[in-house]
Amino acid sequence: MPKFSDAEKEIIKQKLMQEGERLFTSYGIKKVTIDEIVQAAGIAKGSFYSFYSNKEHLYMDIAGNLQFKMWREMDAFLNENRSLPPRELCKQCFLWMFKELQRYPMLKQANSETADYLYRKLPPEVIEAHTKDDGHELIKLQEYGVQFKCGIEIATKTLQTLAISFLNLQQENAADQQTIMELILDGVLKEMISDEGD
Incomplete structure (x- = not known):
């Protein structure tokens, strides 16, 4: 599991929320994949699971x-x-x-x-x-x-x-x-x- 500082965690979480909102709004929840979310947020897939299941x-x-x-x-x-x-x-x-x-x-x-x-x-x-x-x-x-x-x-x-x-x-x-x-x-x-x- 990746180790992030509190500041890094906040930046990553905000990026996930920002890009997630953009993707969910554009394509709907069913069509968006975790791969698309992490690519848009610029993080590794494993890092996503440090924040969300x-x-x-x-x-x-x-x-x-x-x-x-x-x-x-x-x-x-x-x-x-x-x-x-x-x-x-x-x-x-x-x-x-x-x-x-x-x-x-x-x-x-x-x-x-x-x-x-x-x-x-x-x-x-x-x-x-x-x-x-x-x-x-x-x-x-x-x-x-x-x-x-x-x-x-x-x-x-x-x-x-x-x-x-x-x-x-x-x-x-x-x-x-x-x-x-x-x-x-x-x-x-x-x-x-x-x-x-x-």
């Missing part, structure tokens, strides 16, 4: 990093819209995130096929860690008055399922996509979130 793990690391950037931007959105009733705030936040996906092509192109593939290829603990990260963001919504009628874990998994479903709507025209998303969100959020009028 497989390309799917790298993909999840990149996706998590991109989501983290979006969540930081979401903080500003929540602050600007904190006067909305809780259910409406959650709905507008979810719709805002889907508009923001335009800035993150790798996340935007994910769909149920991508999710199914990752669930098959990754160990359950990697998927569970991703779910926990999403759950932490939902907990943050509670600071803005959002109270979930169900547990955070169920709310997280429900909203993750919705997110993948909404990604599958990308073939629809923009007006239909927006209408469908709003109808689904209205129904789901009514069941999940307590509101002032309840």
